[in-house]
Amino acid sequence: KMNISTAATIRMSIDSSGKVGIGTNSPAKTFDVNGTSYFRNNIYLVDGAKAVFGGGDDLKIYHDGSNSHIKNTGSLYVASETSGDLYLRSDDDIFIQPQGGENGITLTGNGAVSLYYDNAIKLATTATGVSVTGQLDLSSHLDMPDNAWIKLGASDDLLITHDGSSSWIIDNGAGGLVLASDSLYIKNAAYNETGLSFIENGAVTLFYDN
Numbered sequence: 001k002m003n004i005s006t007a008a009t010i011r012m013s014i015d016s017s018g019k020v021g022i023g024t025n026s027p028a029k030t031f032d033v034n035g036t037s038y039f040r041n042n043i044y045l046v047d048g049a050k051a052v053f054g055g056g057d058d059l060k061i062y063h064d065g066s067n068s069h070i071k072n073t074g075s076l077y078v079a080s081e082t083s084g085d086l087y088l089r090s091d092d093d094i095f096i097q098p099q100g101g102e103n104g105i106t107l108t109g110n111g112a113v114s115l116y117y118d119n120a121i122k123l124a125t126t127a128t129g130v131s132v133t134g135q136l137d138l139s140s141h142l143d144m145p146d147n148a149w150i151k152l153g154a155s156d157d158l159l160i161t162h163d164g165s166s167s168w169i170i171d172n173g174a175g176g177l178v179l180a181s182d183s184l185y186i187k188n189a190a191y192n193e194t195g196l197s198f199i200e201n202g203a204v205t206l207f208y209d210n
Contacts, residue, residue, distance in 0.1 A: 001025070 004012040013025035021027030023034030047065040058073040080086040096105040102119040114124040146164040157173030171177040182200040193210040
């Protein structure tokens, strides 16, 4: 073993196998540094060579010749801890996968942002808005401006809108418009006068001034 010392302290050690230690005289790897290191220029790693972090080789960063990889054991936190923002950029598409091969969020360059549930697409942005696949459950109101339409049916058979003055329910389909209830009432806007009532197994009543 060869040691290099200053002020009677070993600063660098080279053992019989060629391992070099700085700050340690028992290097565990080919180049073993015990202490803080400063690099004034780039660090170059060839394809397949990994930057490895953690006592159990927990975090690995490398390029395999075609793709770049960040692989981690345990939780991986990416945080901007100052007032700055965090940007994730790609020249094309971005895929966020909660499990291997299972999509969670996909961001397509010049295209849709898609959200998945159990690898099944549920919501995607489009050039005109969003597309929802499956049931939409709202915890609050569906708030739409004047002249916006609710369109139901494959051929927009039932239309509901408010034009700023009047409300419209329009049946464009081949069948009829059916209102079904065991007690059906048509009332005024203040909901304090009945104009027409239908009672199951009972009377149909037409009112004047309630």
